[in-house]
Amino acid sequence: MDLSFKTGEELFQFVLLGVLLIFTVILFIVVMNIFMLLKKLNLGASGSVAAEAGEETSFWKSLTNAVPIAKEETVMLEHNYDGIRELDNHLPPWWLGLLYGSIVFAIVYLLNYHVWHWSPSQEQEYTMAMDEGKKEVEAYQAKLGESIDEKSVKVLADPKTLENGKTIFTEKCVACHGAAGEGGVGPNLTDEYWLHGGTINDVFGVIKNGVPEKGMISWKATLKPAQIQEVSNYIMTMKGTNPANPKAPQGEKVGDAATATASGDSTQAK
Amino acid sequence: MRLFTKPLLSSSSSDSSGALEGFYYDNKIVKAFIIVTVIFGVVGMLAGLTAALQLFWPAANLNLPYTTFGRLRPLHTNAIIFAFVGNGMFAGVYYSTQRLLKGPMLSPILSWIHFWGWQLIIVGAAVSLPLGMTTGKEYAELEWPIDIAITLVWVVFAINFIGAIIKRRERHMYVALWFYIATIVTIALLHIVNSLALPVTLFKSYTLFAGVQDALVQWWYGHNAVAFFLTTPILGLMYYFLPKAANRPVYSYKLSIIHFWSLIFLYIWAGPHHLLYTSLPDWAQSLGTVFSIMLLAPSWGGMLNGLLTLRGAWDRVRENPVLKFFVVAVTAYGMTTFEGPMLSLKNVNAISHYTDWTIAHVHIGGLGWNGFMTFGMFYYLVPKMWRTNLYSVKLANIHFWLGTLGIIFYALPLYWAGFTQSLMWKEFTKDGFLAYPNFLETVTQILPMYMARAFGGTLYLAGTLVMVYNLMKTAGSGEFLAHEYDEAPALNHKLKVGGAFHTILERKPVLFTVLSFVAVLIGGVVEFLPTWLIDSNVPTIASVKPYTPLELEGRDIYVREGCYNCHSQMIRPFRSETERYGEYSKSGEFVYDHPFQWGSKRTGPDLHRQGGKYPDSWHYNHMLEPTSMSPGSIMPAYPWLFDDELNTANTATKINTMRTLGVPYEEGYEDQAVADLTEQAEGISKNLADAKIKVGKEKEIIALIAYLQRMGTDIKNEATALK
Known part of the structure; x- marks a missing residue:
């Protein structure tokens, strides 16, 4: 027998076939059983057992198809295990339905995913979800108009912006940059030295995209552009605050002039 | 201590042609297993409670390496599964098997090797897990020397059990024994395959399997440890103790046959439902899903046969604590086996996986089904073996309510927590950002639920302590019967008896064992071999290099x-x-x-x-x-x-x-x-x-x-x- 399956899919179909075969056999046995049962019932109807059919048509009875307790001697088996007796009640019809139903479900499920490919595989599902997400975001942004990025970020000094910025800073940044921006795992934000440029645009860019090779993570999945603008502005206000335990300067010294050029309107805002 | 007693009625076998033979049931081994069950149960629950406290009060780890969550949680799961449920199951198996076979076990020496061997393994686990000796595979954390000990002790148990069956005086094997047989062969298979490893030192080994294959083997084991350690043996116990306590005939023999075979055949396939939406190949995931769905009816077959056996005895459920515990246990079994297939559906699993929903689900099974079955069984056994009445029905009722409330207080908050956290993980803002980008936010949100859960666990533990007191008082008021006398006619092997196919099978224990082994082997082989042999199932990535x-x-x-x-x-x-x-x-x-x-x-x-x-x-x-x-x-x-x-x-x-x-x-x-x-x-x-x-x-x-x-x-x- 050639067992060289090129793909798992191929082998899977082979297995599926085997399983289907087993189920067919089971189904065949069940159908045979039903025929035997019908035959017995026929005999019963023409004979003497018919009387039983009339009584106890309660909901419970129809649910379990149980032999009434008063008559349970008729289905009592001869078994006696340490005093435990056994009845031979019928299988509850709904239970049998559940069993067959679940088998049908299983077959259809497998065919659906692996033969007919009506439903997407998990990778296809993922691609679809990503596309959908992208479309939703684009539609939302189109409705919203322009968004803030590292080019359009504004220097703002209104108390609300700075207060929001401070909240964000306390929540997200202090772990690495210290409570007062004095530095720790990350660089000192209060001195005049910057590793990646000291303008608000630079700071916005670093927060947004991160500097993965140095351990600064990207916040664009976490913070909205407006929030990055707020916290960037708050960081700009830290310069020269001289907190306790400052981390040694890192990067290039950036003069006031350099930061000012990119933020021409900052003085007006103040 | 009285050593024997004459039964009021001699046992009546269907083919009692031979002369009556007298023999003694060994109750001492049952007693020993009951005592360790109670002790390790309390220890395991305490470990669980401590772990639960740490989730909202990290200082509860005492700042010691040995009691941090990562080491304590395996201790809790191993203690509950193998020491509490395991010992409880052995107690019930040793009690019921002897009576169902009309004879003692094969050898009392083997029984005691089994007992002490198992306790030694538990002590080994209790020492090695806090020390950080672990294989890192859930519910199979024990290192290789202990794994070998488990295998050996299990083989002793198997010989003792199968040997007893072969020596039996009862012609046919009752359904409880079928479940015990399936348990013994399958646990051996699962344990040996999943524990295959190469030792580095005496306390450290690396598993034979890697990555996806290891995941598949591990969850084939993990899921079926639930199936064949926490389910099938307990179903066997249900089939003995429930009709005994209710004094009612088992509802349907037909149902027993069909649900037994379908349960053991289907269960073994369902492992991959623990790995939905992972890197496991799609086809294996689908098999996990559909076989889990097909498991619903066979599982409910057990529940129905249990509950319907109580037809005509419901008035007694109100008064009899044993039956009360059994009814809740079987109902919990029904709930958890309905929930299981639902959680195996892809779209439900996408929400439930990795959250506390799973924890709630297993605890309905653990606290409800396993715990309450064990408790009910002990309330039945202790008065019986100590030949007295239960010390206090009132205390048993208090235990019942503490336990039931404990389960509710445990599970409901965790369902809530799991669902809440999952939705928080998945929520996006309109502008395409995660609504809760900081993972920690989704944890602090559910801390109150963790507190409620610890409260539920405390209630449950308190109930267990009430039981310990009640059982000790009961034993104190009675006289333990170490060797119980019974008599039955010897089996006449020459007697020709006919019967349907399954009836014949019920008197061929070796064939029965082989057939159950084949039934559980199929699923594992079909899922495992292709993943191992066919390369396309794990596409290689050239840039993936070994660790330094x-x-x-x-x-x-x-x-x-x-x-x-x-x-x-x-x-x-x-x-x-x-x-x-x-x-x-x-x-x-x-x-x-x-x-x-x-x-x-x-x-x-x-x-x-x-x-x-x-x-x-x-x-x-x-x-x-x-x-x-x-x-x-x-x-x-x-x-x-x-x-x-x-x-x-x-x-x-x-x-x-x-x-x-x-x-x-x-x-x-x-x-x-x-x-x-x-x-x-x-x-x-x-x-x-x-x-x-x-x-x-x-x-x-x-x-x-x-x-x-x-x-x-x-x-x-x-x-x-x-x-």
Whole structure:
């Protein structure tokens, strides 16, 4: 027998076939059983057992198809295990339905995913979800108009912006940059030295995209552009605050002039 | 102590042609198993409660390595599964088997080897797990010497049991025995295959399987440990003790046959439902789903046969504590076996997986089904064997209500917590951002639920203590009957008896055992062989390289500390997960992972793409004091990693072992391994020094940082190589 399956899919179909075969056999046995049962019932109807059919048509009875307790001697088996007796009640019809139903479900499920490919595989599902997400975001942004990025970020000094910025800073940044921006795992934000440029645009860019090779993570999945603008502005206000335990300067010294050029309107805002 | 008693009626067998033979049932072994069940039950529940407290009160770990969550949780699960449920099951099996066979076990010596062997294993687990000796595979954490001991003791049990069946005086085997047989053969199979490993030292081994294959084997084992250790033997106990206590005939023999065979055949396939939306091949996932769905009816067959046996005895349920416990147990079984298939549906699993929903689900089974069956059984057995009445029905009722309320207070908050947290993980804002980008937010949100859960656990434990008192008082008021006399006619082997196919099977124990073995073998083979033999199931990624010696040592620390108990390493292909963690996990990334560490619960975030995300100093500070980097974190601190020096004595052996397992370290690399390790450690130590952190390069934390920084990064190298 050639067992060289090129793909798992191929082998899977082979297995599926085997399983289907087993189920067919089971189904065949069940159908045979039903025929035997019908035959017995026929005999019963023409004979003497018919009387039983009339009584106890309660909901419970129809649910379990149980032999009434008063008559349970008729289905009592001869078994006696340490005093435990056994009845031979019928299988509850709904239970049998559940069993067959679940088998049908299983077959259809497998065919659906692996033969007919009506439903997407998990990778296809993922691609679809990503596309959908992208479309939703684009539609939302189109409705919203322009968004803030590292080019359009504004220097703002209104108390609300700075207060929001401070909240964000306390929540997200202090772990690495210290409570007062004095530095720790990350660089000192209060001195005049910057590793990646000291303008608000630079700071916005670093927060947004991160500097993965140095351990600064990207916040664009976490913070909205407006929030990055707020916290960037708050960081700009830290310069020269001289907190306790400052981390040694890192990067290039950036003069006031350099930061000012990119933020021409900052003085007006103040 | 009275040694024997005459039964009022001699047993009546259907073919009682031979002369009556007298014999004694061994009650002493049952008593011994009951005592250890109660002791280890309380210990296991205390361990669980301590772990539950740590989730909202991290200081409850006493700041000791031995009692941190990552080591305590395996202790809890192993104690409850193998010491509490296991010993309880043995008590019931030894009691019922002798009576169903009309004869003692094969040999009392084997019974006592089984007993003491098993207790020794439990003590071994109780010592080794807190010490951090673990294989890192859930519910199979015990290291290889203990695994071998388990195998040996299990074989002793099997010989004792099958031997007793062969020597029996009852012609046919009752349904309870079928379930015991299935338990014995399947647990042997599961345990041996999943524990296959190569030893490095006496206390450390690497599993034979890697990555996806290891995951598949592990959850084939994990799921079927639930099936064949926590379900089938307990169903067997139900079939003996429930009709006994209710004094009613079993509802349907037909149902017994059909649900038994369908249950054991279908159960074994369902393991992959623990790995939906992971890197396991789609076809295997689908098999896991559909076989779980098909399991619903066979499972409910057991519940129906239990509950319907109580027809005509419901008035007694109100007064009889034994029946009360059984009714709730069987109902809990029905609930949990309905929930199981539902959780196996892809779209439900997408929500439930990695959350507390799973924890709630297993505890309905554990506290409700296993616990209450055991309790009911003990309330039946102790008065019976000590030949007295239960000391206090009132206390038993109090236990019943404490236990029931305990289950409710345990499960409902966790359902709520799981659902809430999952929705928070998945929620996006309109502008395309995660609504709760900080994982910690989704944890602090559910802390009140954790408190409620610990309260539920306390109630349940309190109920158990009430039972301990009640049982001790009962035993004290009675007289223990160590050897119970009974008589039955010997089996006349020459007598020709006919019967339907299954009736014949019921008197052929060896054939029955073989057939059950075949039934459980099929599913495992069909799922496992293709994953192993067909390469396309795990597409290789060229840039994925073996771990460096330092990373390998770091990984062993990760395993030792049980990080997988709270952190997954498996990013599912969902937008909400790739946004949060990065590119979803590929099967080819895990080919050198012996063992796999995908995890099953996210109390903390996924770590698969952790490598390179933060600087070394972040990890240093975070492991020393997690709240310094993540204020409000419930992660414990790991100060000992900063004091203890990395043991490199076995590094070369580890490299050799890994090479034997198929990891492509060059021949002779083991000689260079420690030098490479030192060099890499120096680099990290220097990085830390730059961040003003002074730490010796030989400390364990350095190795752990090396591993954390490597995780999930190989795939990025491929991306750059392609560019």
